[in-house]
Amino acid sequence: MRESLFKDHFWNTDLISTAGYDSITQHMNDGRKNCKEFEDFLKERAAVEEKYGKDLVNLSRKKPCGQTELNTLKRALDVFKIQVENIGQSHIQLAQMLREEAKKMEDFREKQKFHRKKIELIMDAIHKNRNLQYKRTLEAKRLYEQRCRDKDEAEQSVHRSANLVTQKQQEKLFVKLAQTKTALEDSDRVYQMNVSAVEKIREEWQSEHIKACEFFESQECERITYFRNALWLHVNQLSQECVKNDESYEEVRKSLEMCTVEKDIECFVNIRKTGTLPPIPVIYENYYNTQRNAAPGRNQAPTPGMGRRPQLPVPSSGPGDPEYSTVDGYSLIQHH
Secondary structure, eight states: OOOOHHHHHHSSSSSSHHHHHHHHHHHHHHHHHHHHHHHHHHHHHHHHHHHHHHHHHHHHSSSSTTTTTOHHHHHHHHHHHHHHHHHHHHHHHHHHHHHHHHHHHHHHHHHHHHHHHHHHHHHHHHHHHHHHHHHHHHHHHHHHHHHHHHHHHHHHHHTTTTSSSSSSHHHHHHHHHHHHHHHHHHHHHHHHHHHHHHHHHHHHHHHHHHHHHHHHHHHHHHHHHHHHHHHHHHHHHHHHHHHHHHHHHHHHHHHHHTHHHEEEEEHHHHHHHSSSSOOOOOOOOOHHHHHHHHHHTOOOOOTTTSSSOOOOOOOOOOOOOEEEEEEEEEEEEEOO
């Protein structure tokens, strides 16, 4: 059992003071405002998530990303784009969930406001009635005290003038005294009636004040619990979104594990290969020799050692060594 209760700590010795009640209702209004702020925060976050999700979906669908890649890396990129779109869709779904949570917070806030309004109307009415009756009682007390002074003054006048005035004047003083006593009795009765009335209203107000404190305290406990749970749910949703994102990224990582450099190279070679034979060497052709060889009746057989460069020797090379030969001090590296 909690020791600090609303009904025990929001009183005031001044009967017509509403300081305690006002303190509670101000706190309740602040709580309602805080719920509204969190509700607006969720709505704004939903807008951010929705825009981000839609941007990711559009990015995945419209922006090229390695579209000319081949084989396993292409499949990995395809998975990557699909998962980016999935992440975008997930953020769009999160935005919808946040809007639903914001609507729940709004409904909760309005429900509390509706029920609290009933109590506030009761308390406002009883405060007004209490204050009015208290003023009437104070006025009745003031009139009663004035009548007491009038009666005392009339009595003193009678005693002071007992042997100093005529019989007729004496009778007037007694009549006045009787009138003041009658007025005093009337005012005394009215005063007592007002005291009874204000006491009855005070007891009623005190009882309603306790009920209002208990109701407001119950609402505040409910609000804090609901607010706490709503915030907890919100961060859980964000955590779940991170889990979903990581699952999508994991799919990309799995597809990248299947990406093989050797297979992609082999795939490229098989698809785009153009031939296995390199160009033949370009040889020197002496113009005059060509002309003589082309002259009519001239022997077409080449003369040894003239008009033609001898064939270059091809040295042997070990496995893995570049194929090359040396002629007149120059190296010729042949790439196959």
